[in-house]
Amino acid sequence: MTQPPPPPPNQPPDPQGGFGAPTPPPPAQQPEPGYGHPQQPPGYGYPQQQPDAGYGYPQQPPTEPGYGYPQQPPAAPQQSPYGYPTPQQQQPVQPPYGYPTQPQQHYGGYPQTAPAPAVAPGGKKLSAQLQIVIAAAVAVVLIIGAGIWYANSGSGGKDDEAKSSAGTSQGSGGNGGSGESKGTGGGGNEKPPADTQAKLTFQVPKPGVPDVTDVSGSWVTDKAYVKTGVNSLVAYDLAKGTALWTLPLTGQICGASRHVTADNKLPILFEASKRVAPRYYQQCTEVGTVDLTTGKLLWSTSVTGGSAGDQKARFGEITVSGTTVAAGGNDGGAAFDIANGNPRWKPQANDQNCYDLGYGGGAGLVAVRKCGPYESQYVLIQNLNPTTGAPISQYKMPTGVKYASIVSTKPLVVAADVGDSAGDGSGISDFFSLDEKTGKLKAKITADPDQYGARCRATRVESCTKAIVGNGRLYVPTEEHEGSTGEYGDETNEVIAFDLATGKTAPEKADAGDKYTLVPLRMDGGSLIAYKAPPYDKGGRIVSIDGVTMKETVLLENPADPTVNDIENSFSPDYSEILYRDGRVFMSAVMLSKPRSSASPTDNEPLAVSYSTR
Template structure:
């Protein structure tokens, strides 16, 4: 997601922040494979016009997001208009001839040809306006109710989101005002940098939690609490084996669920099953309890888990052996993995305000995936919704309101999902949103039920970053954050532009506002912004240093798998997987702060 330097400037070395040759498309500069799902970028097809590019009269192309948008800059001759939206009528601009006749140059255009081009643009704009008008009305000709419906709950949200509908005429989004405010000075400084710990093999370090006093991060067979401002060690909790799963939910009571291996890995196999489930007190740095389960379906061996989450006072763990749940405070078993006569078992769970299971029925050759809201106390299904036949994996993006991502027909592209399913509290489909191919930069790791990144839910909408595309600068990509209405499945008028040479993606909801991160160009630091959920106006909360060494530490992570946590004027970026060895200087985590 970085951009290359101007011509004749020597390249900079080290880290993912180093500029590369201009990419042919896709998701910007390539990043080091992280082993986490769909991190590898996929180049865009060549020779095709970008999204929203005007077509010849008589064959207009419908804009991707269904509404017109004032372009921040009118493109010159030979350039594409702003991505995804038709621009407002303006006189065509023509660049002076340049050497070689490339973009911005070439032969001058005759008066007759200018008239023809202007007429073609006018036709496209008229058609675009008609598309916009049609997209804001339902099949009965009534106005879209995206901004009127206030029937959704307004619960607070963690990553993945939750909440109600976007309010109309209230001056704020449906989920209410946010807590994050811009400081007097948004320029940050490096708070601390945690070096990668020594290791002998591929090491899972997923999990990042922020408390009032600490930033907590797993290492090798341990979890450590660091001073939130200085990075000094507050406590270290040794574990018998490597951590292998951790809850993505940000706890309100400083209790977080983890899964870990029972013993130390030994060469040459370096493998242990992920059998132990426990809860850590993040304030005290103590393991409150840990347990394992004996399988009731595969003999006397311990049940293995590969993901874990929590909802209220319930810890739910999932894996190939089925799902299980425990009491958060005592560790008492609430249910064990079972397989019924229909060969149905829970693959995993999405937590947060509600608990949602993804259940697989049938054999390997003909699986049927079912979405179930479950009672967290005993696992009893509250409702069931069958996903389309042939879907093998699904992810819970948000548990309340319920949004599920799935790959239908193997058309997902690099994102891991092709469609989003919005369900009501009775399990009835509200809307299906198509995200086929590589239109968006959001990612869902298909092997886990709760592992989607760069996508959040709030205000009755789902917010997605568009794929990277050419910006106004010759050397720099950009993109936008857009949204879809969960009640209708239609695109809304929301659009936040990353700005020239920046690309952005959402991190979490803050009330009705969206907290987003802007990946920096080669000569600047990253930014954290708050996007007003009602007006979509951006407020900069943090701008990181542009120094080369600092920028390289900030961009030394894969944005598809790294953990970004922003709270109390501080941004923490943490790794989730460390290879046996690293090329260049890498970090377990880095932190930036605008706080004194």
């Protein structure tokens, strides 16, 4: 077939349903919303001067060409990332994270009541005992005087667990059923070694580039660490870092799947020609599949149609589910057989002005479909048959949603910024837990932007980071906040879990500990793998967190040696890719810049680095 069937008749599109400020009609392109920082020009196949950060990673601050900030104690308070105030700038004192804050906001489905402040009038701290008494009183008020909001749950059937992809980048996960928290936690493949102390095993130097170049994408197989290069894909030996193979391409990789098949097949997007001065820009039109074991490009192709007409369709992102490779963008969506590249459907214009902006892959295939005229577009979430593209179920996003991101396809969890209410560039005001079989809403989880630290690139469908699904739960970190000592630089956070059937918060949470910050990476069975970003004088850690009890087990701890520590600190979790597998952690840059000068310290930072306990 040439195009997925139209939406099911049981949920007809509403042409009158506006979604905030009008979005640009294809093919005209506009700068994409970002992460609270001024944006790099947009990329991945759309008219531009320079590529964007791509693949769902936050944009690099224009003042720093590297991917992390040196974590030395600053001489003066600075503005924290994403526009959040630092603890010194916050006027009202925040209550402990993971608990209700403001009466007008739902926290995981509970109406909120403002808790008693932790500081008494005059700036004197209340005793811990008194805080407990006050908190108990507030809890009584919540129970007696407030109703519990939650959406009607679905069938609660036991769905097959979504297998985590080998070597995927940080972000969306998908292990666990779709019912209320039935996971047992624990399990998984990652076990602590006898000695968790890691050593620096190798560094990959940065290649020279004439202009800003996106190098997003990294994967781990049984034999290799694979990283996007310049007009190439390169595999490195796990222990030595020596190149095992290099795959030259006609142009720069401009999109790659987060998911890899069980036999190490990786779908990619790349440009048909190399970038040349003065614009250093090529359209993102070529689709292909790479065998990560052999380093061979198995096939490549392009398609026409949709708003591209007789020209090659341009794509912004790509994914895989089963044997189907699916690519989407403002020209529409297309799908291919992963074995040979034969098209399964192509972009096609229709009278409802609908097109598939992108797809979420992995255990299922879910389309984010935009429909309607320029001034009143609306967004549909369609769970698809991966082979035919026929919708299995459909959910129409609420008025005020211009874009949506898929956090997990099975169970189906969607993130969106309703009415641009988040206000922090995170792309998330709410999570939507959906029944993938019926399309019905099970729970809406409101994520206070001042409270939670998950991020999604609004115009990228499969771009979310720090939001992980497993055990019938959604795991998200809180934003950094002041630790127990109250000293400058003593910031910490927690990981909170929400039940996908009810939207309620789980009573357990994982604490990072003073001066550390938890960054969820992926699921491992019933456990959560997370990176603990360290203070400037310590090494980072990889930990396994039981998905039910939230108890932590250290798997790896990087050296605290200043020289080695400086290398780690150059890879900020918000501007880097972090992968962990079998005793090895890999950190890599997502953007390269033209060297500023030979004396610039960031020009000497590596493209990628590995630490290992093996």
